[in-house]
Amino acid sequence: MEIKVKTTHNHQMIDITHDVENAVHESGITxxxxxxxxPHTTGAVTINEGADPAVISDILKSLSELIPxxxxxxxxxxxxxxxxxxxxxxxxxxxxxxxxxxxxxxWQKIFFCxxxxxxxxxxxxxxxxx
Amino acid sequence: MEIKVKTTHNHQMIDITHDVENAVHESGITxxxxxxxxPHTTGAVTINEGADPAVISDILKSLSELIPxxxxxxxxxxxxxxxxxxxxxxxxxxxxxxxxxxxxxxWQKIFFCxxxxxxxxxxxxxxxxx
Amino acid sequence: MEIKVKTTHNHQMIDITHDVENAVHESGITxxxxxxxxPHTTGAVTINEGADPAVISDILKSLSELIPxxxxxxxxxxxxxxxxxxxxxxxxxxxxxxxxxxxxxxWQKIFFCxxxxxxxxxxxxxxxxx
Numbered sequence: 001m002e003i004k005v006k007t008t009h010n011h012q013m014i015d016i017t018h019d020v021e022n023a024v025h026e027s028g029i030t031x032x033x034x035x036x037x038x039p040h041t042t043g044a045v046t047i048n049e050g051a052d053p054a055v056i057s058d059i060l061k062s063l064s065e066l067i068p069x070x071x072x073x074x075x076x077x078x079x080x081x082x083x084x085x086x087x088x089x090x091x092x093x094x095x096x097x098x099x100x101x102x103x104x105x106x107w108q109k110i111f112f113c114x115x116x117x118x119x120x121x122x123x124x125x126x127x128x129x130x
Numbered sequence: 131m132e133i134k135v136k137t138t139h140n141h142q143m144i145d146i147t148h149d150v151e152n153a154v155h156e157s158g159i160t161x162x163x164x165x166x167x168x169p170h171t172t173g174a175v176t177i178n179e180g181a182d183p184a185v186i187s188d189i190l191k192s193l194s195e196l197i198p199x200x201x202x203x204x205x206x207x208x209x210x211x212x213x214x215x216x217x218x219x220x221x222x223x224x225x226x227x228x229x230x231x232x233x234x235x236x237w238q239k240i241f242f243c244x245x246x247x248x249x250x251x252x253x254x255x256x257x258x259x260x
Numbered sequence: 261m262e263i264k265v266k267t268t269h270n271h272q273m274i275d276i277t278h279d280v281e282n283a284v285h286e287s288g289i290t291x292x293x294x295x296x297x298x299p300h301t302t303g304a305v306t307i308n309e310g311a312d313p314a315v316i317s318d319i320l321k322s323l324s325e326l327i328p329x330x331x332x333x334x335x336x337x338x339x340x341x342x343x344x345x346x347x348x349x350x351x352x353x354x355x356x357x358x359x360x361x362x363x364x365x366x367w368q369k370i371f372f373c374x375x376x377x378x379x380x381x382x383x384x385x386x387x388x389x390x
Contacts, residue, residue, distance in 0.1 A: 124356055
């Protein structure tokens, strides 16, 4: 199972919660876990507040203050900051499935993080029953 | 399965290793994995040294130096730093279960991270046999 | 299953992808997930670009700029920075196994991160079929 995402900005967080929910629903698995895996070295997957878009803009702004886009990097493709942000945020998350639903908190949404867009991206999913 | 935690400070790391161990013991599952999932957007789950409490105080202090509590944030609830720290530390961890025990390192403990307390919190657990 | 790593520097990222691939191959499991768990409180596991070694040197350099080796830390063993970096990078990663192969992106490799070496380290693996 795979989610396709087309990012439109250089830095962006895109809510993929509904896509993950749909994949879980289609699998027919009602109890277990779902692994959300980002295969891109300049992207990441994270879980945070989806209600106020200011939260994700603060996360992206803070990351760029910590990891500047231009600095004395060794990697010459101009996207070292994106690789470092990817490492800090993490490639994968695991969410519990209970009674057919994602066991997320009230305010939690699952986001694909783009740090070197715009690009066509895909996110891999795997559901394990249990 | 759910662990309830009552935090007493604004920033705090609470050792929940025994609660996770108890849940694994009660499940009767001796080989597999346990997912420790934090459903709060201003909390996190991490694994680090539990022997010297100075380690966790250094982690919290360093995070607050990197992500100040008060800055030019867009989110107006006054807890943007907590959301950003939650994103950096991560919502979930996976620990291996072998012969009925958590396969943690000698010095490792599992911590719930509070970044916007004091609050009543809960952590979700899921055990997968395998 | 266990991967042994002998680090040779104080800070180092070591590509363990082939070891994880070998363990998956030997397990005979063709579909599921593999958990890569670091049991050391001054190490981590991360997934990032393996093609250009400048990427991992930029990650290590950037981490050390954010978390200096010497600062007003409470922990007196002189390796507080290593514990903090371990917390930021994370103790574990989960990779999907499909048709007997790790479902990594084109440029992704799995790295053990050493932040307090040189040391003899081990990484625990667990494969769950599904």
